[in-house]
Amino acid sequence: MIFVDACLGKPTPYTPIWMMRQAGRYLPEYMQVREQAGDFLSLCKDPQKACEVTLQPVDILGVDAAILFSDILVVPMEMGMELKFVKGEGPLFPKPIETLEDLEALSVLEAATKLEYVYETIRLIRGKLAADKALIGFCGAPWTLATYMVEGQGTKTYAKVKKLIYSNPDFMHKLLAKVTEVLKLYMERQIQSGINVAMVFDSWAAALEEDAYFEFSWNYMKEISSYLKAKYPHIPVILFPKGISGYLDRIDGEFDVFGVDWSTPLELAREKLGDKYVLQGNMEPTRLYSKTAIKEGVEKIVQTMQNNNRHIFNLGHGILPDIPVENAKYFISLAQELTKRA
Amino acid sequence: MIFVDACLGKPTPYTPIWMMRQAGRYLPEYMQVREQAGDFLSLCKDPQKACEVTLQPVDILGVDAAILFSDILVVPMEMGMELKFVKGEGPLFPKPIETLEDLEALSVLEAATKLEYVYETIRLIRGKLAADKALIGFCGAPWTLATYMVEGQGTKTYAKVKKLIYSNPDFMHKLLAKVTEVLKLYMERQIQSGINVAMVFDSWAAALEEDAYFEFSWNYMKEISSYLKAKYPHIPVILFPKGISGYLDRIDGEFDVFGVDWSTPLELAREKLGDKYVLQGNMEPTRLYSKTAIKEGVEKIVQTMQNNNRHIFNLGHGILPDIPVENAKYFISLAQELTKRA
Numbered sequence: 259m260i261f262v263d264a265c266l267g268k269p270t271p272y273t274p275i276w277m278m279r280q281a282g283r284y285l286p287e288y289m290q291v292r293e294q295a296g297d298f299l300s301l302c303k304d305p306q307k308a309c310e311v312t313l314q315p316v317d318i319l320g321v322d323a324a325i326l327f328s329d330i331l332v333v334p335m336e337m338g339m340e341l342k343f344v345k346g347e348g349p350l351f352p353k354p355i356e357t358l359e360d361l362e363a364l365s366v367l368e369a370a371t372k373l374e375y376v377y378e379t380i381r382l383i384r385g386k387l388a389a390d391k392a393l394i395g396f397c398g399a400p401w402t403l404a405t406y407m408v409e410g411q412g413t414k415t416y417a418k419v420k421k422l423i424y425s426n427p428d429f430m431h432k433l434l435a436k437v438t439e440v441l442k443l444y445m446e447r448q449i450q451s452g453i454n455v456a457m458v459f460d461s462w463a464a465a466l467e468e469d470a471y472f473e474f475s476w477n478y479m480k481e482i483s484s485y486l487k488a489k490y491p492h493i494p495v496i497l498f499p500k501g502i503s504g505y506l507d508r509i510d511g512e513f514d515v516f517g518v519d520w521s522t523p524l525e526l527a528r529e530k531l532g533d534k535y536v537l538q539g540n541m542e543p544t545r546l547y548s549k550t551a552i553k554e555g556v557e558k559i560v561q562t563m564q565n566n567n568r569h570i571f572n573l574g575h576g577i578l579p580d581i582p583v584e585n586a587k588y589f590i591s592l593a594q595e596l597t598k599r600a
Numbered sequence: 601m602i603f604v605d606a607c608l609g610k611p612t613p614y615t616p617i618w619m620m621r622q623a624g625r626y627l628p629e630y631m632q633v634r635e636q637a638g639d640f641l642s643l644c645k646d647p648q649k650a651c652e653v654t655l656q657p658v659d660i661l662g663v664d665a666a667i668l669f670s671d672i673l674v675v676p677m678e679m680g681m682e683l684k685f686v687k688g689e690g691p692l693f694p695k696p697i698e699t700l701e702d703l704e705a706l707s708v709l710e711a712a713t714k715l716e717y718v719y720e721t722i723r724l725i726r727g728k729l730a731a732d733k734a735l736i737g738f739c740g741a742p743w744t745l746a747t748y749m750v751e752g753q754g755t756k757t758y759a760k761v762k763k764l765i766y767s768n769p770d771f772m773h774k775l776l777a778k779v780t781e782v783l784k785l786y787m788e789r790q791i792q793s794g795i796n797v798a799m800v801f802d803s804w805a806a807a808l809e810e811d812a813y814f815e816f817s818w819n820y821m822k823e824i825s826s827y828l829k830a831k832y833p834h835i836p837v838i839l840f841p842k843g844i845s846g847y848l849d850r851i852d853g854e855f856d857v858f859g860v861d862w863s864t865p866l867e868l869a870r871e872k873l874g875d876k877y878v879l880q881g882n883m884e885p886t887r888l889y890s891k892t893a894i895k896e897g898v899e900k901i902v903q904t905m906q907n908n909n910r911h912i913f914n915l916g917h918g919i920l921p922d923i924p925v926e927n928a929k930y931f932i933s934l935a936q937e938l939t940k941r942a
Contacts, residue, residue, distance in 0.1 A: 415920060420886035424893035464843075467884040467916075468865045469900075501806075504845025504864050522846050523810045542809040544762035551766035558811075574809075578757060 261323045261392035261570070262454050265494030265515050267536050269567050273560075273597035274322035275590055276394070279576030280315040281327045284583060287314050298343045302328050303375045309382040316391055318583070319590045323392040323455065324383060326448075328376055330398030330459060333440060334407050336372040337364040347411075354410035354418075361433055370443035377451040384452030395453030397444055399460035399499070400437040400482075401475035407433065416465045423466075423474055430474060438478045442485045449490050456486055457496040457517070464501030471505055480511035487512045496538060500575070506530040520574025524562045532568055540574035541589070546581045552589050560596050571597070603665045603734035604796050606912055607836030607857050609878050615902075615911050615939035616664035617932055618736070621918030622657035623669045626925060629656050640685045644670050645717050651724040658733055660925070661932045665734040665797065666725060668790070670718055672740030672801060675782060676749050678714040679706040689753075696752035696760075703775055712785035719793040726794035737795030739786055741802035741841070742779040742824075743817035749775065758807045765808075765816055772816060780820045784827045791832050798828055799838040799859070806843030814850055817841070822853035829854045838880060842917070848872040862916025866904045874910055882916035883931070888923045894931050902938050913939070 261274040282288060288311050295301035301308060312327040331349050335341040342350045355361055384393055406412075408419045408430075422430045445456050458479055466475060476499065483495045498517030509516065509531060518527045518539030527537055541559060545551040563569040571593045577586065603616040624630055630653050637643035644650060654669040673691050677683040684692045697703055726735055748754075750761040750772075764772045787798050800821055808817060818841065825837040840859030851858065851873060860869045860881035869879055883901060887893040905911040913935040919928065 415886075417886065417920065417922065420884075421889045424887055424890040464863060467862050470884075501843075501863075504868055507868075520809050521806060521843075526846055526849075542812070544757075544759065545766055547763045548766040578759060580759065 259390055259392045259454060262494060264567070264570055265455055265496065265536055267514075267568060269599075271599060272594050273563070273565070273569050273571050275571035275593045276321040276323040276325065277315070277319075277573050277577050277586070277590075278325075280319070280321060280325065280586075281311045282577060283579035284577055284581045284586065285314055285318065286583075287311075287318065298329070299341070302332055305375055305379040305382050308375075308379040309386065312379070312383050312393075313386060316387065319587050320594075321590055322594075323394050324387055325394040325457075326376070326380060326383065326396060326453065328379070328396070330396075330403060330461075331406060332373060332376065333369065333397060333437070333444060334364075334403055336369040337366070337437075337440060338369070339364070339407060349406070349411065351407060351410045355407045355433060358429070358432075361429070361436065364436060366436060366439050367443070369440050370447060373444055373447070376444075377447055380448055380451040380453055392454040393452065394455045394457050394496075395445065395448035395451075396457040396459060397441050397448075397482075399458050399463070399475060400434045400441060400478035401466070402460050402462045403437050403441075404430065404433050405462050405465065407437075416462075420465075423470060427473075434474065434478050438481055441482050445482065445486055446489065449486070449493055453493070455494045455496060457498065458482060460497070460499040463499035468505050468508070471499075471502060472508060475499070476509070476511075480513075483511060483513040496570075498538070503527075515570060517572070518574065522574075524559060528562060536568050536570060537563070538570040538572050540572070543573045543575050543578055543581075546573075546577065546585045546589060549585060549588055552585060553592065556589065556592050556596060560593075565597055565599060569597075601732055601734045601796060603912070604836060606909070607797055607838065607878055609856075609910060611909050611941075613941060614936050615905070615907070615913050617913035617935045618663040618665040618667065619657070619661075619915050619919050619928065619932075620667075622661065622663060622667065622928075623653045624919060625921035626919055626923045626928065627656055627660065628925075629653075629660065640671070641674075641683070644674055647717055647721040647724050650721040651728065654721070654725050654735075655728060658729065661929050662936075663932055664936075665736050666729055667736040667799075668718070668722060668725065668738060668795065670721070670738070672738075672745060672803075673748060674715060674718065675711065675739060675779070675786060676706075676745055678711040679708070679779075679782060680711070681706070681749060691748070691753065693749060693752045697749045697775060700771070700774075703771070703778065706778060708778060708781050709785070711782050712789060715786055715789070718786075719789055722790055722793040722795055734796040735794065736797045736799050736838075737787065737790035738799040738801060739783050739790075739824075741800050741805070741817060742776045742783060742820035743808070744802050744804045745779050745783075746772065746775050747804050747807065749779075758804075762807075765812060769816075776816065776820050780823055783824050787824065787828055788831070791828070791835055795835070797836045797838060799840060800824060802839070802841040805841035810847050810850070813841075813844060813847060818851070818853075822855075825853060825855040838912075840880070845869075857912060859914070860916065864916075866901060870904065878910050878912060879905070880912040880914050882914065885915045885917050885920055885923075888915075888919065888927050888931060891927060891930055894927060895934065898931065898934050898938060902935075907939055907941060911939075
């Protein structure tokens, strides 16, 4: 597979491309299945329908990889936390983790088993996906998940979780270690079910100052990737810590691809990390509103990466719900075209 | 004044300190005046009460500078836009800027004149503030203000304003140029009314990718600072673009102090900008929840800056409303104590 080769830094005929949130609301075909499923969580838990929406962008846009349709929060949910998606307000854990008893009540092995609907989805997708297209499996980073579990919902100030890390760091480390254990098992079973690439999303990386980031987030991300690479060296691991362009000097560990968000200049990432890791990214998602802006953005990225077999094309964050499908197609085909190697 | 000297890189007996949002909700004395005033905007427009809350943190905490109590959005309001503060939801412009006519209807000279209540507040404060304490005046960056004016309210995706910059950049530049003109006059009149230091807050700097940031934001910030420094070289100018740690290599222009937010490692800022600019910052605001975390944070900053007369102590973002006053006091006095020079 071109995509897997590119992740491992092997020569490929062009730079493969996919988009974060490519199975999403900008696609009318997705909205149709979503409506049939009822709510968002039901779609995540329905292997047939989740498989269907996973495959849509491959068929419609011609991306080089499919990414499992699911949500990072199914993991804390199956660890035993009630999860609601409130319309227009996002996810909510009505009973966030507050005490040691709350923490101890969370399951590890049982959670990994309860996530069977995800593994079933993966088997269905891998059975239907063209043999030359890769399937990306994923999970949220321990820090991002633990933050949701403590805050109970999205937050602007991260006040609850930060009170914890500065006043009771041991509690936070216990929680992070437990989530990390589940994620190792979860990603391992995803691999056994057929994913070709494993990705960890740290959506809330930018909530932490530098030292705290490495102590409470990066170390746990690395632990997952080391575990997976030791057992499954042929499966590339992509780590995506969003918004930490100031911390690149301290990025290390055993993984294959570093996901570059759009706020991190790609040139900076190439200088600091390009020799050690393949880079993924990082087109500004709002450029997809305009074809002129798409062309300018793709050309700049191609120029920066010097077509060097050390790059996966992607947006620098998820595709927005109101992007015209035509523009998304143009982005994909232009990137594939302009990176063709003789 | 120690504070002004430090901004200009002159030797001072210790590193002066203040806190962003120091006149704010964590102070019971502030809440009392705020309640008397009615809503937030009424407090901004009442020179007596705005003066009173400006002085509170100087008396209560012993900070080395007062910062004018006001809001960045009074500027677009006085340019002619209706502004509401909706409880629990933040500021709202019910009729955002959409057409060229909307843009042309905005006033420049008249706006600067209508802001008389701000100048009156400054005169009152300067009359009451101790002679050795500095008064900081401020405005929002053209980019941050223009974003509010186009979006109409806070936004997570910046979709409207980004559609503009990628599909109609000329319109955006016209708007930014107009806002910049008002801000030059506004800051000039603040100086004439008695402020000792001028600061520009670019709260939404991190909304833009690198090239767009310099084109649509930094260039306009620099224009304001160059204008002020040419006419009032003795007044230090502080620029604070929040969250652009990846773009430090391209920071340039004529100003005195670079405000470092907490997500930008202070060591990185010192390496890249410390010779050219005095640095302000950058304690993580949530450290103020815990005295242990305060001590650790202050010590690290003192060590990083090597007590070199090139630093203003501050938080890396505004103080949070639920910080104990006692902890804020501890932060201020510890920083003053640990930076004392023999």
